[in-house]
Amino acid sequence: MDRRQRKTREAIFKAFTELLSEKNIGQITVGEIIERADVGRATFYAHFETKDYLQKELCEELFCHVFDSVSDSPHCHRHIFDCNAPDSIYLHLFRHLEKNDNNILDLLSCENNDIFMHYFKSGLAKLISSQPDTYENSGLQGLPDDFRINHIASTFVETVRWWVENKMQQLPEEITGYFMIAINAKGAAE
Amino acid sequence: MDRRQRKTREAIFKAFTELLSEKNIGQITVGEIIERADVGRATFYAHFETKDYLQKELCEELFCHVFDSVSDSPHCHRHIFDCNAPDSIYLHLFRHLEKNDNNILDLLSCENNDIFMHYFKSGLAKLISSQPDTYENSGLQGLPDDFRINHIASTFVETVRWWVENKMQQLPEEITGYFMIAINAKGAAE
DNA sequence: TCGTTACAGAACATGTTGTTCTGTAAAAAT
């Protein structure tokens, strides 16, 4: 990819991310984005069809990176509900978030973060459902599979939201513990 | 309140609700609303400062009604986790939703329903936290109170979302059962 | 060096927002 293209693209992403941490997405105008990115108007539209597509591509870039880093790790084959494993994928994800890789927290903590949470959640759901042995050890028998996957993903997202809103005062290990109790993972609470 | 005012207000609410069930809120313009409500432009702005305020007032009108109907019922003093009580407040809520009171489902099932879900969730959280004996019987010991309340409210909202997306094929009793298992209510799964 | 590509900047048509006017009819007060 052309260096000029790359720089423009990154400048737009950066400006957009900054603005997102400051205000609601509906209040952000293309004019503001290009002003902060120091980019021409026509240039913006050469890269992104609309503001929504910009957001979409930003989400994909961000979350794909996070989830790939989990899937590619060797421990992804461990038992998903083994909360005692120090490298469970959930702990891994919480640690990623704590380090604020890619400034992802700026997006999740801003007021209008629902769409980002949606992307986060659907990526999570895919990850969870691809995991073997996902169900047996949870205390969630009797629920339809998709209900259970949705519930686990939602609970993770809500846990992240709570964590971020409370200024992340818990360690990744602690918050993983909360999550495990919430989804009623066997061996989590006793 | 003046009859004219009431009629105008209701016409706007109705038009807005219809449009919300058809498209994303960001794509709905004031022009469309007043056209469908058959109301003058200045009249709209005499009633609602902006589109966001319209949405806010719609939410309050809708959810306050639902939650009030729960709080005012005599069974609201029963034990919240007694899932054997056929009139648990959760079952009561699911039944309300099934009847589609106030066309609330049109809002919860449309694509951009996040803000409505937010209102729904915060109303729920208030209801849950006002409930005595909310915690003792759940399998969620070891969690901070606000985490637990948030988790229960989120799980309810996500259960509703799942139910609606799956065309509400389950009976209110069944979906209440799912919810009780998900929040690990004692006596729900065994 | 030369053709290609990405860019800035401006100008533009289009559509949306929120305000302000005029005249009219319904409601409330006398």
Add this chain to the structure above:
DNA sequence: ATTTTTACAGAACAACATGTTCTGTAACGA
């Protein structure tokens, strides 16, 4: 029954946002 008040429709309006189209320029790749 009358006056006064209030809510309304309709139109016109300025301010702003969107997305497109032009020109000229500089960076890139062959």
